[in-house]
Structures are given as C-alpha cells and as structure tokens.
Amino acid sequence: xxxxxxFLPHPWWEIWFAFSIPVIVYGIWKLKKAxxxxxxxxxxxxxxxxxxxxxxxxxxxxVTGSCSHPTGTGLGAILFGPAITAVLGLIVLLFxxxxxxxxxxxxxxxNTFSMGIAGPIIAWFVYIACIKSKMNFYASVFLASFLGDIxxxxxxxxxxxxxxxxxxxxxxxxxxxxFAIFAITQLPLALIEGIITAGMFRYLKELRPDILIKLRVIxxxxxxxxSQ
Amino acid sequence: xxxxxxxxxxxxxxLLLLLVYITANQPIKGAGEWAGGDDLLxxxxxxxxxxxxxxxxxxxxEPPSGEIETFLFSLxxxxxxxxxxxxxxxxxxxxxK
Numbered sequence: 001x002x003x004x005x006x007f008l009p010h011p012w013w014e015i016w017f018a019f020s021i022p023v024i025v026y027g028i029w030k031l032k033k034a035x036x037x038x039x040x041x042x043x044x045x046x047x048x049x050x051x052x053x054x055x056x057x058x059x060x061x062x063v064t065g066s067c068s069h070p071t072g073t074g075l076g077a078i079l080f081g082p083a084i085t086a087v088l089g090l091i092v093l094l095f096x097x098x099x100x101x102x103x104x105x106x107x108x109x110x111n112t113f114s115m116g117i118a119g120p121i122i123a124w125f126v127y128i129a130c131i132k133s134k135m136n137f138y139a140s141v142f143l144a145s146f147l148g149d150i151x152x153x154x155x156x157x158x159x160x161x162x163x164x165x166x167x168x169x170x171x172x173x174x175x176x177x178x179f180a181i182f183a184i185t186q187l188p189l190a191l192i193e194g195i196i197t198a199g200m201f202r203y204l205k206e207l208r209p210d211i212l213i214k215l216r217v218i219x220x221x222x223x224x225x226x227s228q
Numbered sequence: 229x230x231x232x233x234x235x236x237x238x239x240x241x242x243l244l245l246l247l248v249y250i251t252a253n254q255p256i257k258g259a260g261e262w263a264g265g266d267d268l269l270x271x272x273x274x275x276x277x278x279x280x281x282x283x284x285x286x287x288x289x290e291p292p293s294g295e296i297e298t299f300l301f302s303l304x305x306x307x308x309x310x311x312x313x314x315x316x317x318x319x320x321x322x323x324x325k
Contacts, residue, residue, distance in 0.1 A: 003266075004266065004270055004283065005287045007283050009281075044315075047312060049311075050311035053305070053308030053311075054304075054305050054309050061262055066265050067264050068264065098289065099289075099291075100291060100297060100304075104285065105285075105288065106284075106285045122240075125236070129237060132233045133232070133237070135237075147241075147244070150244060160269065160273065164273050164277050166277065167278040173276070174277075176250060178272060180251035181265055182269075183247060200312075207316070207319040
C-alpha cells in the first residue's frame, strides 16, 4: 500500500496530509494520556508497534505471481483503538520512507491515512461489532484484522484512483484497475494476517489477560475460559 | 445489539465479495513476475491515464543496491521480532514463577 515518493500530484498529497495530521495529533495526545495514567502499558505499546514493524516488512509472494505485505495494524487497533495505532503506523512508515525509499515523505500523509487510520478504524469497528454480537473472541480478532488489512488496500486504491482518473471511465474505472491488483494479491495475505493476529491474542489472553481486561478488549468475567 | 453486530459483519463481507467480483478479470500488466504489488500499481498509473507520470519528488536517500535494501528490510523485521519475542518471553517467564 505504499504510494511511492512523489507519486501523488499537487492537490492530493496535501489533502491526505490534512486528513492525517489531526488524527496523529489526537493519537499522540491519547498516547501520552494513556502512558501517564498507566506506565505499565508501555511494553504492550512496544509490542503492538513491533508487530506492525515485522508484518509490514514481510513481502510475501501471493497466488497471482505478485508480492505484497500485510499491515500488522490490527493488533494495535484492537488493543488501543485507531488513534494510537495511527501514531504506531506513522513510525513504521517514516522508517520505511527514510531508510528504504519505500513510500515517501510527500506521500506520508496518504500512506498514514490508509495504513494507520482507515485500516485500523475498520478493524476496530468490526472487532466491537463482533464482540457485541457475542462472537468467539479469536474469530472476532481474525475478522477484524482481515477486514482491516483489506480496508487499507481499498483506501490506497481509492487514493490513487482519485489522483489518476482514467481517460475513459474516470475514477471508477481506475479504481477497478488499481484494486484488481490488490484484491487478488491481498486476499491470501489478509487471511495470513488475520491468523497471525489471532495467534498473538492467544498469547496475550493466556499470559496477560489483565492487560486485555484493562484495555477493555475482553470483559472480566469471561476470562476464565468459558467462551473459547 | 446482537443482530446489529451480525448485520455489520454480513454487510462488510458482502461488500468485500462485491469488490472482488467487480475487479475480477481485470488484466494486470506485469503480474506473474513476482513483482511487488506497489510497483505493479505504479506501472498501471501510466496505462490508466494514457500518459507517462513522472514523480515530482525523488526519495531523499535510496538504498544503493537491492542487497542493501533487502538487508534493511530484514533489519526491520529483526528489530520487530526481537521486541515481540522479548515481551512474549518476559510475560511467559513471569507467569511461570
């Protein structure tokens, strides 16, 4: 989902910065507040950031004969919500833009919006919807991170389609072309991401259920293994 | 509340299937060469608009070779994996006591 450096023309790169910056500012404020209230959250934050670090660096070959990478933001979104995850996503994207020439400074706003904001918002909403409807915990985590991953790539396709409408057919036609590339490449990878994220939550639930309860990811009375 | 949840899940999955359906059978230039999805996308930009697009800004610094880029990517993975492994191990060790 990294739009390469300089690849968004004039009005669009500013527009996506304008969307992303308020969320990042709010996320930093929320992050500071969360750490001030409970410094013991720091390791969990590092865990969520590191998870995105690993997953977004893995370019996995997919069935179509192309490669792409998961986003790894589902974990942070479910634990901390989208605003804090946006900050974590920004750190990953900044590292890749500066050291790997992957993504870019001018497209940082657009990339932060797709990976750090749009994906996590969808993941967070889907997780809450699943848990509220009393779905199995791991199935909820899986669906949330799976759909969050897809949402990130849908957003990138929309961003490029808006900036590069097709000569014939306009924005819709170019969205079809762009998303076609991701739809098939990304589906198996999103499945992998869903499974890995569910695996991480298995560890967290087994080892530190107190963290999940504190962050209101699961409810306290259900911890004792009644809804496996 | 329960129905609302299932409704949201149902809608999101049908939207996803719809997206896959409308984008199916789109010819993808360069697929099958194990190229990166991001690169494929940028190649398509020229196709769609009917003209070459020249990026207006160059990366400040680029890895001098493919090897160095691979090294930096694996470094990124390693840093992340160390942190994830460290804390999972720490939690596990603490719980064992």
